[in-house]
Amino acid sequence: MTESTNESDDSRKLDDSDPSTESSNTDNEQVPIEPVVDVTDIGQEQTVPSYKRDSAKTDKSAMIKKAILALLVLIILGAIAYGLYKSNQHNEPEIITLQGQMQMQQTSIAAKVPGRIAKIMVTEGDAVTVGQQLIEMDSPEINAKINQARAGKQMAQSQLDKAENGARPQEIAQAKAAWQANKAASDLAENTYQRVNRLYEEGLMARQKRDEAYAQYLATQDQTEAARLQYELAMEGARSEDKSAATAQVAQVDAQLEEALVAKEEANLKSPIAGVVDTVIVNAGEVIGQGVPLLTLVNTNEQWVVLNVTETYLNQFAIGQRFTGTIPALSSPEKPYTKQFTVYATSTLSDFATWRPTNNDDGFDVRTFEVKARPTAPDRRIRSGMSVVVRINPALVNQTQE
Incomplete structure (x- = not known):
């Protein structure tokens, strides 16, 4: 019995230490048992995912470094491009823009004698001729x-x-x-x-x-x-x-x-000029006194633009000189409306329009002048108060001064 016991112990030890023996015994005995998993394979399977995560982290870190490097390169290139742009901008003179205003001859029609307005024969926007009756009193x-x-x-x-x-x-x-x-x-x-x-x-x-x-x-x-x-x-x-x-x-x-x-x-007021009725101030049936304005006429043939120009750029607006201006009110996004003007008068403004330096190193006082110019060809679509934009090239100013 002792030998059998030893043999059985030895056989259990062999079974635990030698899997092949167990498998062979199993095969020989043909006893259905569950499949045995290899420990080595299990270790290998557990090690592979860990390796893959480490490689993914490494790839992501490399991509971030590359993106940061590319961003730094772009920033450097942008700074260089901006520096070149500013350098070119300083080299090229900045265009100076002046804004003027269109004006037209206005005539106020007033009554010489008091009376009651019986009938108004025109409305705003009507074109009138010389001698045409406007108001009956x-x-x-x-x-x-x-x-x-x-x-x-x-x-x-x-x-x-x-x-x-x-x-x-x-x-x-x-x-x-x-x-x-x-x-x-x-x-x-x-x-x-x-x-x-x-x-x-x-x-x-x-x-x-x-x-x-x-x-x-x-x-x-x-x-x-x-x-x-x-x-x-x-x-x-x-x-x-x-x-x-x-x-x-x-x-x-x-x-x-x-x-x-x-x-x-x-009392039956008539038009002294040919033009357009701008405003009608009174209504029929009102009693008016002597010299009270009743309506306003504008002469569309008498047009001019008024610009306030400092004496720095006054040499481009000499009497008889021509320049081109843009009227935004008559312009479209596709086609700006431009008009050529001829300067016919200049006069200095009051002292309130004088620019004065803050210290002695800033230079001399700069006076402002009022420049008046007529369009070469009047346009009936132009109205008083329309803005006129005039652009000046400082390079031409310097050439003129030289």
Whole structure:
């Protein structure tokens, strides 16, 4: 029994130490057992995933390093490109942009006489011609003045006609008869005085009677002379001075009548220029006073642009010089609207537009000038207030100064 026990122990040891023996015994015995897993294979299988993770981490670290290196290269290249761009930008002069404003001749239409607006015959944007009626006004005061002036003219004209035609034949005959009667009375008074005077000299008549006869004689002579002059005046007619005064009176009344008619004509306002109605300020039915603006007209043929230019660039805007400007209001994204202008006036602005240096090293004071230029060909689409953009090349400024 001891040997068998030892043998069995030995056989268990052999089984544990030699797998091949176990497998062979198993095969020989043909006993179904579960498959045996090799420890070496299990170790190998457990080691392989660990190796793969380490290699993946290594590859990812290498890729990150490459990306960082590429990013650094791009940053360096970008810095170099930016430096070259700024260097070229400093070498090339910067274009200077000026902004001006379009202006047009504006005419305010105002009433010369007060009245009520009866009708407005135009609207904003309408094109008008010279002499075209714009507003019709109703003014009863003007009509009353016209009637008064006409009545005064008739009166003055009748006085002038009377002065020019002289006295009527009946008046002349009446004046002559009065003269003849006074002359007869004067002759009778003279004869009476002579008889009384002879009687007085003979002592037959008192002195008082002689004096009374003499006074009567003198009185009848004066009356006769006055009647004669009245007759001659009737024959001669009015004096030249009276005729001149009557003529002047007629001219004065004519002037008053003409003034009233002109006031009536001015009440119906007409356009003094050809242009476009810009604004209509009043409405029909309103009562307006003398000199109150009613509407505004613009002359589209009188256009100009106003620019404020410092004296640094003033040499490019000499009188008679041309430049090109862009009007954004009439431009499109595909095609900018450009216009050529000719400078016709320059004037300095007030001191508030003067740029002054902050210290002595900054240079001298720079004055600002107002430049006015007309377009070579006016455009009816242009309106007052539209911006005009003008670009200046400083290189040309320096060349001009040299």
